[in-house]
Amino acid sequence: MSAMVNEKTVTCIICPAGCRIRVSMQGGEIASIKGNLCKRGENYAKDEVTHPTRVLTTTVRLEDGRLLPVKTARPIPKALLFDAVKELSNVVVKVPVKIGQVVYSNVAGTGVDVVATRSWK
């Protein structure tokens, strides 16, 4: 590892190869990407280093006390996962609920909806 550049290692999850991709950063810019076997790995590593995102899956309470599994409709920034979970811990959803139904909007200020992943009668 060079003292001049900041290097981050990303394990690629696109395919079972699981390449350990080394991304060199210089002044906040990507200087080089090494260790990937394919182009998809390069894109993945770029995203992981600059703005990593994840689909959040968790549960929210139903008004009758049961649990409703939910997910963010799109990936949200990884750094906001805990904020999102915290916000959702106070959400209570009315029954019945249909799969795909939006149960919460703009979670953690991301502009992303949270949707039910099952129906409950």
Add this chain to the structure above:
Amino acid sequence: MQSRELVIIGAGPAGLSAAVEARRLGIKDVLVIDREPEPGGILKQCIHTGFGLHVFNEELTGPEYAERFIREAENLGVEIMLDTMVIELSADKRIVAVNNREGLMEIQAKAIILAMGCRERTRGAINIPGFRPAGIFTAGTAQRFVNIEGYMPGREIVILGSGDIGLIMARRLTLEGAKVKCVVEIMPYSNGLTRNIVQCLEDYDIPLLLKHTVVNIHGRKRVEGVTIAEVDENMKPIMSTAKFVPCDTLLLSVGLIPENELSRMAEITIDEATGGPVVNQRMETSVPGIFACGNVLHVHDLVDYVTREAELAARGAASYLADGGKKYEYVPVSTGSGLRYVLPQRINADAMTDSRQNFFMRSVRPMNKARLIIESEKGVIKSKAMRHVKPSEMISIQLGRDEVIGIKMLRFSLQEEGDGVERDG
């Protein structure tokens, strides 16, 4: 005694997929029996994503994947009998089932598909020394408590075994505010999918301790901690490396075992390597007319393959119902070096329901570069270069009917090849 054309035991992904396919093939009378009050099986508690990429070309959560099949089954008029436990199965395809509405039922089926899934290996199976306090859960039981019942099994958690459910639970519990101290894995490599290592452990800075195991459980009433230690090449703990990790909960994710109580009752031949029935090309067990698919047959890492296998079993059952159990001669499929098992274990090319046959197998150890070799009595019939083979990720390969017709035996083996790729970790 009621008579049924096709009875499917289990309404998880395997059972539902088989039921849907069976109805599509025109089998009119399809009964699915499940012990839970809802269909969907273990998918109901698998609220994370990672399901459906192969079957639906999109990434679904477990409940979403299940709901698609539940709806489809409803639309196709599949009868699902819930909260009902099959307690007996015999080789002449008689089923005894019980519930608290109809009581004890005797059912004579023409064909049966086994789709009972699997169970988790427990502490006893791996003999962890120490006390037997509260706070020791298998990962799947903990998952049920958290995602279905709404209770937290603990606050400070150590996970033994890096199977996928354990990894998924590491993330799930962390998001729910618990502290996962570490994941301990006795092997020098993880038993989970790479994406789960990254997204469930690395994302949350949860250490994965390879070549380590739990050597003692402390606490009389409730877990107060565990002692972990490194292991040597023979997987024996090196006691000089032992250290105490305080925690209130130990989760076990140390493997899954096909649930074959009923199969044994019906005197179905079990493959010691898979833990599930020996099957032929149409997923038919050693008892004609009884088929098996999904985790009861062998433990899968992707539900999509379960669906595919279940559909094949349904086609098998349909062909059995059509040919009335015609007798076939089988060619043995054997497992050579480098592989733990190959499935199906025997085939008949003439009786293949599909023009191409899927073979599933698992490697004995991780290999960066390997060659899968398929031989018949005449020599190598196919060979394929493989990269990044892991025991945790099932290998699947197809052979066309033309490739297997007329052969007397098949042997699969996996040879490690020298690799130019640098190894990491």
Add this chain to the structure above:
Amino acid sequence: MADVVIIGGGVVGCMIARELSRYQLKIVLLEKEDDVASGTSKANSAIIHAGYDAKPGTLKAKLNVRGNPLFDKICSELDVPFKRIGSLVVALTDEELKALDELLERGKINGVPGLEIINRERLFKMEPNINKEAKAALYAPTAGIICPYELTIALAENACQNGVEIRLNSPVVDIKVENERMLSVITPGEIIHTRYVVNAAGLFADEISKMAGAEEYSITPRKGEYLIFDRRFGGIVSKVIFPTPTKISKGILVCPTVDGNFFIGPNSNDVQEKDDVAVTQKGIEEIVNGARRLVPDLPMRHVIASFAGLRAVSNTDDFVIEASKKVKGFVNVGGIQSPGLSSAPAIAEMVIEILKEEGLELKVKSDYNPERPQIFKFRHLSSEEKKELIRQKPAYGRVICRCETVTEGEIIDAIRRPVGARSLDAVKRRTRAGMGRCQGGFCSPRVVEILARELGISPLEVTKCGYGSEILKGRTKEFIETGGVAGAK
């Protein structure tokens, strides 16, 4: 005011309670744990020994031989499975052969019926999986197997039906004596005045005796570890298989259980603490090696559980069963190690004789009922019986434990019966739910739910084995709201 207080809800305490419940007496049984059979009685070899092993003239020898034949009647009255499968002591060397003769001789002196030494051919015919180097064996047809906690629970239930008050979670914290005569027994919840105390406190009998100011003796915990195997391999042996015994112990055996499993163990190691039931790596290796001498081919992949129990070994090397000479009305029943289970019925008889001699008046009750009402075990019923039972009580149609086929009806019954189950382990001991190969993986969430519902408590209050062993730590979302302990990367 009680006539008799029995301290300890193990097999001995419960056997005495039941025997005493024949008489017009007010009897209180105190147990410190949340269930009876929570100590030595829940983790032992579960054997009703024939009686050839103990030294002639000892209480052990006398009471074992007297106790053994009483089990058929007791078990039939209480609806507890008991199988007189017989035992074999296997000799592998010429030296051990000699020891067999000594055992046979000792057995004859002790009065054990039916003993004989059998040759290899007969042995292998009986037990084809035995080590082929075996030379001969001592066959004792009267040895049997039983489930010790099932027996203890049944005794407690029957005693309870006959008027004995059983107080769980009631450790004895003090014993008051006045003018060298029993006055009262004190627990955290109450003071019980009593004229007679029976000290059946197992591992803690020495402490109780000391507390009363009665004779001093010491009880050392001696650990025995066990491995239990999947029911599928239960047929590996058909009889209790012992090695030729040493001075310290009967050795590591291979033994079927009444539930169709088989176990190996126990080893024998003195430990410091009376609650040290931790299984050790060394111990597991020891019992595996020991058991392999008898049955070389053990299905090690099909171990379903390991556990350890503690023997209550007295420094007198024999049972201590006697009225105190220092405290009138105090009776010690201590040092009940093997063959304690086998001797329990005879111990109870002896204790009653002692109490009589000490002046306790025994008037037979007219309404004593030795029979415990039938316990439905779904898995053992015929199809017709199952149908009928579900028709009467639909809860018997809902299978909760899939490994052992235990229904909701049986679990509810276990909770509602006298001395009902209050914890997961208590349900397990009464119904076998969670005792099978998945060890509660599938059924424990459901059993927690049923216990909470039946007891009218929150699932968070449901325990594995009493206070402090709660299964669950909180509701989901709760830890997030309290700030959580984890942080994002």
